[in-house]
Amino acid sequence: MKPSASIDKPASPWWLQIFREKQSYLDILYLLASFPLGLVYFVFLVVGISVGISTFIIWIGAAVLAGTMLVWLALAEFERSLATQWLGASIISPTQPAMPDATFMQKMVARAKNPMTWKALAFLFLKFPCGILSFTITLVLLAVSLGIVITGLIIGLITAPFVALPLVISGKSSPDQQLRKYLLFAGTGYGLAIISFLFISQMAAFFKYAARKLLGVSDEESRLQEMANRAAYATEQAAQADQRRRQLIVDMSHELRTPVASISGHLESLLMMTENQDIPSQQESLARYLNVAHQETERLGTLIDELLSLARMESDELHLDIQAFPIREAIEEVYELIAPLASKERQITLVRGVAPDLPPVLADRQRLIQIMLNLVRNAIKYTPSGGLVSLNAEMADASHIALIVADNGVGIPEEDLAHIFERFYRADTSRTRATGGFGLGLAIVHDLVVAMGGSVTAESKEGEGSRFLIFLRVAS
Numbered sequence: 001m002k003p004s005a006s007i008d009k010p011a012s013p014w015w016l017q018i019f020r021e022k023q024s025y026l027d028i029l030y031l032l033a034s035f036p037l038g039l040v041y042f043v044f045l046v047v048g049i050s051v052g053i054s055t056f057i058i059w060i061g062a063a064v065l066a067g068t069m070l071v072w073l074a075l076a077e078f079e080r081s082l083a084t085q086w087l088g089a090s091i092i093s094p095t096q097p098a099m100p101d102a103t104f105m106q107k108m109v110a111r112a113k114n115p116m117t118w119k120a121l122a123f124l125f126l127k128f129p130c131g132i133l134s135f136t137i138t139l140v141l142l143a144v145s146l147g148i149v150i151t152g153l154i155i156g157l158i159t160a161p162f163v164a165l166p167l168v169i170s171g172k173s174s175p176d177q178q179l180r181k182y183l184l185f186a187g188t189g190y191g192l193a194i195i196s197f198l199f200i201s202q203m204a205a206f207f208k209y210a211a212r213k214l215l216g217v218s219d220e221e222s223r224l225q226e227m228a229n230r231a232a233y234a235t236e237q238a239a240q241a242d243q244r245r246r247q248l249i250v251d252m253s254h255e256l257r258t259p260v261a262s263i264s265g266h267l268e269s270l271l272m273m274t275e276n277q278d279i280p281s282q283q284e285s286l287a288r289y290l291n292v293a294h295q296e297t298e299r300l301g302t303l304i305d306e307l308l309s310l311a312r313m314e315s316d317e318l319h320l321d322i323q324a325f326p327i328r329e330a331i332e333e334v335y336e337l338i339a340p341l342a343s344k345e346r347q348i349t350l351v352r353g354v355a356p357d358l359p360p361v362l363a364d365r366q367r368l369i370q371i372m373l374n375l376v377r378n379a380i381k382y383t384p385s386g387g388l389v390s391l392n393a394e395m396a397d398a399s400h401i402a403l404i405v406a407d408n409g410v411g412i413p414e415e416d417l418a419h420i421f422e423r424f425y426r427a428d429t430s431r432t433r434a435t436g437g438f439g440l441g442l443a444i445v446h447d448l449v450v451a452m453g454g455s456v457t458a459e460s461k462e463g464e465g466s467r468f469l470i471f472l473r474v475a476s
């Protein structure tokens with residue numbers, strides 16, 4: 001069995017150890033390399049940034065700046081590994097939050113907003129002047145101390161037999177004097193070398209510190225970053241869940257639509273059959289039941305359509321076709337569609353008016369018609385027979401047209417007015433249930449108007465009537 005005790009080698013004194021450590025030579029290498037690297041970074045950054053800024057008015061500038069930023073981030077990564085491997089710096093790398101759904105531009109903006117990007121740039125710029133300085137100092141220190149050591153060696157070993165020995169033999173100098181001279185040179189060289197190595201290690205320590213501060217994150221920052229990443233992940237998960245929910249509503253509404261439309265169609269046919277044929281009086285109730293079933297399926301169909309509209313808007317499936325067109329045309333279309341029915345079935349008069357010289361409006365024509373139909377139908381629904389509903393357009397201000405739907409109907413209680421654009425909100429449940437609404441129509445109107453870049457408000461006085469105002473942009 002081998003003896004387990006090992007004999008510890010006596011540690012050499014620090015002034016000897018400093019020359020035996022690999023780190024001392026890695027420090028020298030790092031400092032010498034800092035100058036050419038710093039120069040390359042400096043030239044690249046100055047050219048990249050200047051070209052980017054000077055061409056910024058055309059798209060090339062943004063691309064050049066983005067490209068320069070990507071390269072400087074890569075250079076910072078390289079410097080980070082250099083400082084870690086050569087200087088032994090412990091640097092906590094900053095992590096860019098993953099943005100899988102973001103566009104290239106959004107990612108670049110996020111990078112530009114990250115302070116780490118600018119700290120990295122500062123480090124790369126700093127590398128040039130500090131690199132020159134450290135390169136020069138390292139080279140001078142090494143050259144001087146090496147020069148003195150070599151001189152000492154030359155005096156002591158090479159020239160001694162020719163210069164010192166004859167002097168000693170002829171009695172002009174003592175061996176002690178010559179030895180002292182030699183030791184003085186060798187000692188000075190060695191001492192200077194120690195000082196040089198100490199100084200070099202201090203310069204390396206400065207770079208190490210700068211790299212840690214400018215290229216890495218502190219413990220606290222890293223913890224914060226970790227927490228921010230977790231929060232971003234949780235938000236992303238929540239957003240995905242939300243998106244799935246919306247998609248579910250879209251899919252579900254799609255699926256419900258066809259069977260409900262089919263039931264409604266069949267009920268309608270049955271109704272027509274019962275109306276056309278001369279049915280015995282005991283079967284009259286059949287017609288009544290069919291009527292109710294038909295109305296309810298119609299209602300269900302409306303609800304599905306409204307849900308689908310809202311879900312589409314939420315899941316960004318709403319594609320607007322914004323164009324400039326005369327609002328008069330759209331108003332006329334709505335009037336033609338509704339006026340005859342309103343007067344025939346409800347004895348309500350629908351009037352319309354458009355201010356002269358109204359500029360074209362900027363909107364999605366079909367959606368605007370949908371909005372107006374919704375408001376006018378509501379106005380008719382909540383106005384007693386013999387009432388008046390008006391549809392007008394006029395200038396609201398220099399850049400907006402106001403579309404006004406007014407009625408002299410039942411009005412909306414003050415406490416409800418602030419909520420009527422909310423989903424499923426019905427001002428007076430008992431009253432409106434009889435009229436068949438689900439409280440989604442105005443929410444859809446609101447979302448559509450906002451999507452078109454406009455706004456909608458409502459004014460009303462209970463018992464006197466209501467006014468809905470939609471503000472839309474004019475085409476310039």
Ligand code: ADP
Binds near residue numbers: 378380412425437440
């Ligand atoms: P609904 O389908 O129930 O009519 P809306 O979202 O269109 O749903 O309207 C929400 C509520 O606002 C209605 O329930 C009704 O009480 C009220 N409302 C809307 N328009 C008018 C109006 N012109 N006059 C009076 N009340 C109205």
